Amino acid sequence: MSEHTCHARNCDVVVPRKMFMCRPHWYMLPRPMRVLVWYLYVPGQEGDMSKVTAGYLQHTALCIELVAKKEAANAADG
Numbered sequence: 001m002s003e004h005t006c007h008a009r010n011c012d013v014v015v016p017r018k019m020f021m022c023r024p025h026w027y028m029l030p031r032p033m034r035v036l037v038w039y040l041y042v043p044g045q046e047g048d049m050s051k052v053t054a055g056y057l058q059h060t061a062l063c064i065e066l067v068a069k070k071e072a073a074n075a076a077d078g
Helices: 031-040 054-077
Strands: 003-005 014-016
Touching: 031 054
Parallel strands: none
Antiparallel strands: 003 014
16 A cells, blocks of 8 residues: 555545655644654555554654644634
C-alpha cells in the first residue's frame, strides 16, 4: 500500500505512506515537533512495522493529541 489517511483524528485526507499527516495538520505542529517526527522516523518503517520505535510511537501520539486540542480550541472559538 503506497497511501494511507492522515493520522490526525477524523481526517480522511489520503497522503503518501511515508507522510505522517496531511499538510494542514502537519503545519499545526510546532516546528520542533515536526523535526522530531523525522528524527525518530526509520526509513522503510511504513512497510515494516518491526522498524517502528517506541519513541516514534510515543512522540506521534503526542502530535496527534496536540492537533486534536488545537482543532477543539479552534472549534470552540467559533
